Amino acid sequence: MxxxxxxxxxxxxxxxxxxxxxxxxxxGYVLAGLLAARTRGSxxxxxxxxxxxxxxxxxxxxxxxxxxxxAIAYHSILESIRRRLxxxxxxxxxxxxxxxxxxxxSRPTEQVKVYVSFVLLASTLIVLPAGGLLACLSLPxxxxxxxxxxxxxxxxxxxxxxxxxxxxxxxVATAILTVxxxxxxxxxxxxxxxxxxxxxxxxxxxxxxxxxxHETELKDSLDQxxxxxxxxxPVYGYDLTGPVINVGYETTYRYYIxxxxxxxxxxxxxxxxxxxxxxxxxIPLEMTFSVFRTxxxxxxxxxxxxxxxxxxxxxRMITDYPFEVREYYVDKQSLDNRPDAGRTYAEGEKILPxxxxxxxxxxxxxxxxxxxxxxxxxxxxxxxxxxxxxxxxLIDTANFGLNxxxxxxxxxxxxxxxxxxxxxxxxxxxxxVAMLATAAVFAGGLCMNYLRGLAAGKSEGGGPFEAxxxxxxxxNLQRPLDPxxxxxxxxxxxxxxxxxLQGLTYVLPDLGVFNTGPLVANGFDIxxxxxxxxxxxxxxxxxxFTIAGYFFLQSREIxx
Amino acid sequence: xxxxxxIETRSLSKVYRDFWGRQKVRALKALDLKIHQGEIFGLLGPxxxxxxxxxxLLLGLLFPTEGEAxxxxxxxxxxxxNEKIGYLPEESYLYRFLxxxxxxxxxxxxxxxxxxxxxxxxxxxIDMVGLTRAKKRQLKEYSxxxxxxxxxxxxxxxxxxxxxLDEPTSGLDPIGTREMKDLIIDLRKKGKxxxxxxxxxxxxxxxxxxIAILHQGELKKLGAVGDLLMVRDITQLQTRGLNGEAQREIxxxxxxxxxxxxxxxxxxxxxxxxxxxxxxxxxxxPGRRFVPETTGPSxxxxx
Numbered sequence: 001m002x003x004x005x006x007x008x009x010x011x012x013x014x015x016x017x018x019x020x021x022x023x024x025x026x027x028g029y030v031l032a033g034l035l036a037a038r039t040r041g042s043x044x045x046x047x048x049x050x051x052x053x054x055x056x057x058x059x060x061x062x063x064x065x066x067x068x069x070x071a072i073a074y075h076s077i078l079e080s081i082r083r084r085l086x087x088x089x090x091x092x093x094x095x096x097x098x099x100x101x102x103x104x105x106s107r108p109t110e111q112v113k114v115y116v117s118f119v120l121l122a123s124t125l126i127v128l129p130a131g132g133l134l135a136c137l138s139l140p141x142x143x144x145x146x147x148x149x150x151x152x153x154x155x156x157x158x159x160x161x162x163x164x165x166x167x168x169x170x171x172v173a174t175a176i177l178t179v180x181x182x183x184x185x186x187x188x189x190x191x192x193x194x195x196x197x198x199x200x201x202x203x204x205x206x207x208x209x210x211x212x213x214h215e216t217e218l219k220d221s222l223d224q225x226x227x228x229x230x231x232x233x234p235v236y237g238y239d240l241t242g243p244v245i246n247v248g249y250e251t252t253y254r255y256y257i258x259x260x261x262x263x264x265x266x267x268x269x270x271x272x273x274x275x276x277x278x279x280x281x282x283i284p285l286e287m288t289f290s291v292f293r294t295x296x297x298x299x300x301x302x303x304x305x306x307x308x309x310x311x312x313x314x315x316r317m318i319t320d321y322p323f324e325v326r327e328y329y330v331d332k333q334s335l336d337n338r339p340d341a342g343r344t345y346a347e348g349e350k351i352l353p354x355x356x357x358x359x360x361x362x363x364x365x366x367x368x369x370x371x372x373x374x375x376x377x378x379x380x381x382x383x384x385x386x387x388x389x390x391x392x393x394l395i396d397t398a399n400f401g402l403n404x405x406x407x408x409x410x411x412x413x414x415x416x417x418x419x420x421x422x423x424x425x426x427x428x429x430x431x432x433v434a435m436l437a438t439a440a441v442f443a444g445g446l447c448m449n450y451l452r453g454l455a456a457g458k459s460e461g462g463g464p465f466e467a468x469x470x471x472x473x474x475x476n477l478q479r480p481l482d483p484x485x486x487x488x489x490x491x492x493x494x495x496x497x498x499x500x501l502q503g504l505t506y507v508l509p510d511l512g513v514f515n516t517g518p519l520v521a522n523g524f525d526i527x528x529x530x531x532x533x534x535x536x537x538x539x540x541x542x543x544x545f546t547i548a549g550y551f552f553l554q555s556r557e558i559x560x
Numbered sequence: 561x562x563x564x565x566x567i568e569t570r571s572l573s574k575v576y577r578d579f580w581g582r583q584k585v586r587a588l589k590a591l592d593l594k595i596h597q598g599e600i601f602g603l604l605g606p607x608x609x610x611x612x613x614x615x616x617l618l619l620g621l622l623f624p625t626e627g628e629a630x631x632x633x634x635x636x637x638x639x640x641x642n643e644k645i646g647y648l649p650e651e652s653y654l655y656r657f658l659x660x661x662x663x664x665x666x667x668x669x670x671x672x673x674x675x676x677x678x679x680x681x682x683x684x685x686i687d688m689v690g691l692t693r694a695k696k697r698q699l700k701e702y703s704x705x706x707x708x709x710x711x712x713x714x715x716x717x718x719x720x721x722x723x724x725l726d727e728p729t730s731g732l733d734p735i736g737t738r739e740m741k742d743l744i745i746d747l748r749k750k751g752k753x754x755x756x757x758x759x760x761x762x763x764x765x766x767x768x769x770x771i772a773i774l775h776q777g778e779l780k781k782l783g784a785v786g787d788l789l790m791v792r793d794i795t796q797l798q799t800r801g802l803n804g805e806a807q808r809e810i811x812x813x814x815x816x817x818x819x820x821x822x823x824x825x826x827x828x829x830x831x832x833x834x835x836x837x838x839x840x841x842x843x844x845x846p847g848r849r850f851v852p853e854t855t856g857p858s859x860x861x862x863x
Contacts, residue, residue: 038581041625049623060639071669075655082657082698146653150714153619154670155642559621560576 012533017540021547023506028548029054035428036555046555053554057547060157068156072164073171080134080172089130089176096122097187111195112188112228116404116521119184123177124411131173131415132438135422138165140431148558158553162427162546166420173415181408185401196225220329227330231403231525232286234392237267237373243386247292254290254385259303259377265386268312269371269393274364276395281360283309284334284394285373290385291327297382302326304378309335311367318363319344322378332394335360398525407520409531413538414514418442420542421509424549428556444504445511455501463494509541566722566753567595567618571627574613574777587613589777590627592852595755595770597721600748602764602785603757604831605774606839611757612650614774615726618755619647631722643671646720650727652711656700660691660710663699664717671718685713704731712740723747725756729763741767765789765831773835775842778849781834789828 029050036053037046080086100118139161142148151161199222206215242265243255257263277283291303302324310317320335320343339355345362346352356362364371373391377384421441425434444451453459461467461477469481469490481487514534516526574588588610595601603611616622617629620637629636632644654663661682668678686695689709699707708731715723728744729737744767747754758764764771765785773781781788842848 038579039577040623041575041577041581041583065672067669067672071666075658075666078662079655079657146649146651147655149619149621149649149653150647150667150711151670152621153642153645153647154667154718155639155672156670157639557622559616 017536017543019506020541021544023503024544024548025551027507028544028551031428031548032551032555035552039557039560050551050555054551056554057159057550060159060550063157064160064163068160069164069167072151072156072161073168076134076138076165076168077172079138080169085130085134085172086176089126090179092126093122093180093183096126097183111192112225112523113521115188115191116228116407117517119188120407120411120517120520123180123184123408124414127173127176127180127411127415128418128442130176131169131419132422132442133435134172135165135169135419136426136434136438137431138169139423139426140429140434143558144431146559152558159546159550162423162549162553165423166416166542166546169419169423170416173419174412177408177412177415181405184408185404188404192225192229196222199225224329228521228523229400230523231398231400231520232394232523233396233398233525233527234286235269235272235395236389236392237269239268240386240388241266241268243384245383247383247385254387254390256292256383256385257375257377259382259384260380261377263377265375265384267373267375267388267391269369269373271369272367272371272393273395274367274369277364277393278360281337282334283360284332285391286394287331287333287375287386287391288329289325289327289331289375289390291325292383292385293381294383295381297379303382303384305384306376306378307333307335308374308376309363310372310374311363311365312370312372313366313368315348316363316365317344317346318359319346325384396525400523403520403525406526406531407516410514410516410526410534413534414511417445417509417511417514417538417541420545420549424545424552427549428552441508442511444508448505448508448510448512451501451508452505455498455505457498462491463497465490465493465497509538513537564597565594566597566632567593567601567755568630569593569614569618569627570630572614572617572624572629573626574610574617574622575625587777588617589849591774591779593772593779593782594852595753597753598748598751599769600744600754600756600767602768602771603755603774604761604764604771604835605757608776609774610777611774612726613777615724615755615757619645619724643718644721646715646718646723648708648711648715648723648725648728650730652707654699654707654711654714657698659698660686660695660713663710664713667714667717673718681717681719685716688716689713705733705736708732709736712743720752722753722755725754725758727758728756729758729760737763761831761835771831773838775839776846778842778847779852780838780842780848780850782850782852785831786828789831789834 032053033043033047033050035046036049037043040046040049100122139148142151152158199218203215203218203222206212206218242263243257245256245258245263246252247256257265285307289305293303297303304322305325306319306322308317308319318335320333323331323333325331337358337360339357339359341355343355343359344351345355345359371393373393375384375386375391418438418441422434422438425437429437450459454463457463461470462481466481469475469486470477475481481490514537516530516534519526569591572588572591572593573586575586576584578584587608591610591614593614603614605611613622617624618631618636619642620639623637631641634641655666658666664682664685665678668681673681686692689712691706691709691713694702694706699710702710708728712728715725723744725744729740732740741763744754744756748769754767756764756768768785770782770784771788772779
């Protein structure tokens with residue numbers, strides 16, 4: 001299971017904010033100056049006019065009136081309702097829910113993941129275009145119908161027009177998402193609960209018939225579903241050392257340790273809430289390892305592994321009983337607080353003859369939140385594969401419904417961003433052109449990692465012109481281009497494009513970071529910290545987009 | 561002129577350009593104008609003469625190419641001036657999905673008016689424009705006349721000091737037109753300043769104190785309606801009880817025959833005649849512009 005664990009940090013959010021604010025504001029000013037130059041006759045007049053408008057920003061900011069903002073926001077809400085957008089949105093949603101189930105895989109173990117991913121994707125695909133469409137068309141249609149003339153001739157700041165619209169359309173999107181989220185949750189729970197009931201019934205029948213194997217299989221499936229219907233609060237290790245063997249897969253996400261050898265995978269943890277573990281009276285671990293077999297092994301038996309829990313400060317260690325690794329499942333192991341003599345207790349090199357009375361307190365004493373987990377593979381000729389996120393301490397579980405709501409907040413943040421981008425474009429572009437521009441930002445935001453690679457020159461096959469040259473000449477991606485004027489020219493143009501792309505990567509919002517759906521689908525809690533950082537990051541984009549929109553609207557002639 | 565200057569334009573010019581910034585048309589040429597507090601000022605001119613451009617420049621909807629426009633002593637682009645302005649556009653550009661009450665409430669909020677004031681003003685204005693029975697209907701169901709009325713109501717929501725009316729009687733029936741003209745005169749009585757532009761010369765003649773006639777972006781005439789319509793080279797005597805002999809040496813005969821001299825005055829033409837004459841002269845002599853004097857009565861001058 002590939003679970004994203006790299007949480008955004010406050011520092012990265014602040015850095016993003018400052019860079020985007022500067023880039024978008026500067027870009028907005030230059031574009032506003034160029035646009036103003038068209039109507040004012042000369043570049044100098046255009047930039048002077050845009051500068052005057054820009055200088056009004058602090059004054060307009062101070063004069064913001066909540067009543068006016070809400071008037072414009074409420075107006076946008078009424079417009080959406082009276083133009084029956086909501087009916088259209090819910091109509092589409094109902095059709096999707098009615099027939100969506102026909103096309104979804106019905107494997108019970110994947111049901112929660114598939115349904116959660118499906119409903120969150122459906123919500124995104126419905127609300128994002130709806131919000132973007134409204135935001136793109138609202139202001140241009142006001143300008144075209146000239147209804148804006150009666151608004152801007154009132155004491156309304158252009159900033160209020162922009163913020164009011166973003167606010168109003170975001171409220172509309174929030175209302176739609178709230179209803180859609182609730183409907184999606186009910187739809188998903190009804191489907192999953194139906195499957196759970198069916199599995200329980202079959203399990204009862206298997207038990208009655210004495211079919212232990214089938215009963216165990218059904219119980220496994222039941223466990224897998226129930227494991228997804230929670231919101232785990234994990235503590236991940238910050239470092240993994242040990243697995244270095246590549247068993248030959250093209251993708252090298254997991255590296256392997258050899259069985260029955262000195263190989264060991266060592267996870268280092270910090271900030272482990274030891275008081276919580278002591279209260280739980282156990283160290284619950286969850287892991288998803290993969291197994292690479294070089295021999296068939298024993299039929300019906302899994303590969304054996306063993307876990308050692310260590311305190312790096314005191315060098316105290318407890319080695320637990322070996323266990324069979326369950327491939328393709330979430331393995332659960334926990335070290336309880338029983339002074340079990342079958343386990344090995346050691347302090348440095350010295351093995352204790354008797355278990356301590358309170359093993360967990362003994363182990364965690366003076367740890368300062370640091371802990372080391374060591375995993376060894378005990379089966380000869382077998383290999384155990386793992387990556388850093390494959391093992392974590394399950395510190396708590398949270399409510400699944402609440403976590404689902406947090407996943408919907410991730411969708412909301414994307415909508416919020418797209419609405420602000422669309423409103424910005426609509427201040428100087430016509431409705432349909434603004435839609436195209438917004439769609440381009442959306443597409444760019446979804447493939448930011450690719451764009452960053454392209455901007456850094458790390459793309460295989462070179463930039464777009466080099467790729468074109470390779471296409472025409474039927475050359476593969478690895479072979480360097482023949483030296484010559486065409487190659488120099490191609491690389492030169494690609495270099496210039498790279499420079500532009502680098503700038504764009506600062507301006508385009510990375511929509512991927514707001515996608516918390518996989519966490520919900522895989523049963524992991526979305527921390528409040530993650531939500532807050534994502535919210536701040538979103539605001540970090542929305543504020544410069546608003547400022548740029550202000551520059552555009554301030555420097556354009558409304559009556560043209 | 562009595563009151564403070566409310567609107568002032570100084571060499572106000574506007575050039576419309578195409579997408580590439582090339583000059584398309586010079587819509588307004590060096591307009592100098594002063595409109596004083598408490599007067600009803602009419603802008604006249606044929607289509608494309610620059611009336612609407614002037615209004616849009618005064619409202620900050622367009623930016624001047626040259627010169628400046630001041631309203632209440634502030635630049636036309638200054639939003640704070642709008643606190644004291646009411647604007648009725650030519651087509652009552654209002655949101656058709658709102659009803660009358662919602663429309664006025666919306667514009668009231670834009671003036672930062674509190675809820676009770678908004679409610680009161682909304683009710684008063686709806687009653688005033690005679691839309692009480694239709695106040696819950698969406699504007700898309702309104703006739704053109706009703707739309708003009710609600711448009712007027714929104715222009716007055718803030719009890720403005722300056723009311724700018726673009727074709728105020730357009731779409732109104734005769735009764736509505738009469739009511740609109742009465743209302744404009746009422747506004748003057750309350751000390752408000754009104755700037756209106758209209759094609760209906762009789763309306764302008766009925767209500768305006770001063771008018772400016774624009775043609776091809778240039779100011780052709782400016783002055784009090786009475787002054788402009790006066791035929792100066794003809795003296796008109798209005799007498800009572802005279803016979804035909806008395807017409808040669810009027811005053812003497814009047815005195816000799818014991819007649820009563822009621823008035824001696826110049827006859828006036830109609831605004832329609834004046835307007836057509838100005839347009840004809842302008843077309844015959846393009847580029848000749850009226851330049852208002854800083855003091856004293858206005859006089860024509862060639863440029």
